[in-house]
Amino acid sequence: MLRAFTFNEVLFLLDATKWTIAVTLIAFVGGGLVGLLIMILKVVNNRPAQWGAAAYVELFQGTPLLAQLFVVYFGMGLFGYDVSPWVAVSVVFTLWSAAFLGEIWRGCVQAIPRAQWEASAALGLSFAQQIRYVIAAQAARIALPPTVGFLVQIIKNTSLASVIGFIELARAGQIVNSATFRPFLVYCTVAMIYFALCYPLTALSRRLEGKLHGAH
Amino acid sequence: MALIRIENAWKSFGKVPVLQGVSLEVGEGEIVAILGRSGSGKSTLLRCINGLEKIDTGNIWVDGTLVNAAGADVRKLREKVGIVFQSYNLFPHLSVERNITLAPTVVKRMTREEARAIASDVLRRVGLEDKIGAYPDQLSGGQQQRVAIARSLAMSPKAILFDEITSALDPELTGEVLRTLAELARQGWTMVLVTHEIGFARNVAHRAVFMHDGKAWEEGPPKQVLVKPETKELRNFIASVLD
Numbered sequence: 001m002l003r004a005f006t007f008n009e010v011l012f013l014l015d016a017t018k019w020t021i022a023v024t025l026i027a028f029v030g031g032g033l034v035g036l037l038i039m040i041l042k043v044v045n046n047r048p049a050q051w052g053a054a055a056y057v058e059l060f061q062g063t064p065l066l067a068q069l070f071v072v073y074f075g076m077g078l079f080g081y082d083v084s085p086w087v088a089v090s091v092v093f094t095l096w097s098a099a100f101l102g103e104i105w106r107g108c109v110q111a112i113p114r115a116q117w118e119a120s121a122a123l124g125l126s127f128a129q130q131i132r133y134v135i136a137a138q139a140a141r142i143a144l145p146p147t148v149g150f151l152v153q154i155i156k157n158t159s160l161a162s163v164i165g166f167i168e169l170a171r172a173g174q175i176v177n178s179a180t181f182r183p184f185l186v187y188c189t190v191a192m193i194y195f196a197l198c199y200p201l202t203a204l205s206r207r208l209e210g211k212l213h214g215a216h
Numbered sequence: 217m218a219l220i221r222i223e224n225a226w227k228s229f230g231k232v233p234v235l236q237g238v239s240l241e242v243g244e245g246e247i248v249a250i251l252g253r254s255g256s257g258k259s260t261l262l263r264c265i266n267g268l269e270k271i272d273t274g275n276i277w278v279d280g281t282l283v284n285a286a287g288a289d290v291r292k293l294r295e296k297v298g299i300v301f302q303s304y305n306l307f308p309h310l311s312v313e314r315n316i317t318l319a320p321t322v323v324k325r326m327t328r329e330e331a332r333a334i335a336s337d338v339l340r341r342v343g344l345e346d347k348i349g350a351y352p353d354q355l356s357g358g359q360q361q362r363v364a365i366a367r368s369l370a371m372s373p374k375a376i377l378f379d380e381i382t383s384a385l386d387p388e389l390t391g392e393v394l395r396t397l398a399e400l401a402r403q404g405w406t407m408v409l410v411t412h413e414i415g416f417a418r419n420v421a422h423r424a425v426f427m428h429d430g431k432a433w434e435e436g437p438p439k440q441v442l443v444k445p446e447t448k449e450l451r452n453f454i455a456s457v458l459d
Contacts, residue, residue: 115301115303115305116305116307118268118301118305119301119305119306119307120307121268121294122266122268122294122298122299122301123294123298123318123319123323123367123368123371124291124292124294124295124319124323124371125291125318125319125322125323126291129322129323133307133318133322134307134318137309137310138307138308138309141309
């Protein structure tokens with residue numbers, strides 16, 4: 001028997017949205033920490049570190065996120081480790097966003113003119129002091145818009161977590177659709193919820209980009 | 217004993233030789249102007265003195281310490297020798313005050329109050345005490361360069377290197393920077409200037425050094441060297457600059 005698409009179904013979707021948000025936050029915070037490490041490995045003057053970080057980035061940027069989810073979720077099972085969808089999703093999204101955030105931030109650090117490094121070195125600042133007082137502050141400003149922009153990509157890509165049975169917004173949409181069989185209505189609602197999450201961030205990212213010029 | 221002593225310094229970038237056996241001494245309180253065509257190695261020589269570049273062979277001593285020794289403390293060196301760049305290189309995200317107090321507070325571990333007192337003192341020396349709260353992009357090129365000079369003074373180095381510091385400025389802004397330099401000269405700072413301002417070199421410097429082919433080609437009191445050059449190369453250079 002088919003159910004009607006009522007307010008209750010909308011509530012079910014909204015409830016699942018909190019897991020979308022949770023995965024996004026894990027991916028952003030975890031990916032940010034690992035991404036910071038990737039960025040540092042790429043800018044320090046050490047060949048093996050640079051190669052290692054580059055290989056990492058190539059691996060995660062060069063394969064589909066979907067495949068990464070399958071490999072970790074089912075692959076770990078083959079080796080006798082039964083991972084829950086939660087663990088698989090957290091690990092994959094963290095590693096995946098780290099590859100992108102690391103690259104975004106590396107670009108921002110390298111966009112700071114060499115003259116800024118020289119001027120601070122000439123004043124006797126150590127490498128750590130140069131990073132802390134001169135480079136990071138300037139890099140962070142140019143990094144803000146693309147970082148917020150990537151946060152939007154994370155939100156949308158969390159929908160892929162549904163393929164390993166993780167119940168978030170997209171998976172909840174599938175469930176509601178099988179019960180009501182009103183695909184157009186259901187998926188429009190799902191899309192609108194994604195939009196409501198993403199649009200404020202996109203707008204923020206655009207505003208930050210505009211503000212960047214000339215502001216201190 | 218000389219404050220800065222360079223002995224037979226050689227350096228090349230890849231296969232391009234830049235310094236080919238430069239020797240030069242700068243005494244305490246002395247003002248030395250280095251002149252020469254672009255590519256003659258003047259800027260590289262300056263950058264080697266405070267360790268921004270490394271020489272391949274030869275020796276550079278600053279205040280009795282061998283700069284190019286393995287394991288030489290380049291940060292200690294930079295507290296003794298400041299440098300001012302052609303493109304000012306102020307920190308754009310920091311106020312004039314913070315540009316100046318950053319190194320005294322984080323390198324010399326002064327308190328913010330001590331450093332602030334020094335900032336107002338050095339800004340007064342360059343005539344910009346009213347700009348202490350401004351940001352670099354609110355200043356003209358000449359003012360930015362004077363702040364850069366003040367930033368270097370704030371570390372009370374024993375010598376300051378100036379790398380073509382008026383070359384990026386419009387002619388009407390050059391004057392204010394040269395006046396600042398003349399004032400520092402009067403106060404007795406040890407200065408090494410790479411410059412194209414022959415008139416300034418003649419009036420302010422104690423000694424002029426003409427660099428050619430990576431060597432100190434001809435040197436002496438500016439009024440003598442720049443007025444009656446002995447070598448053909450320096451004669452040609454002066455003629456081409458005065459044209």
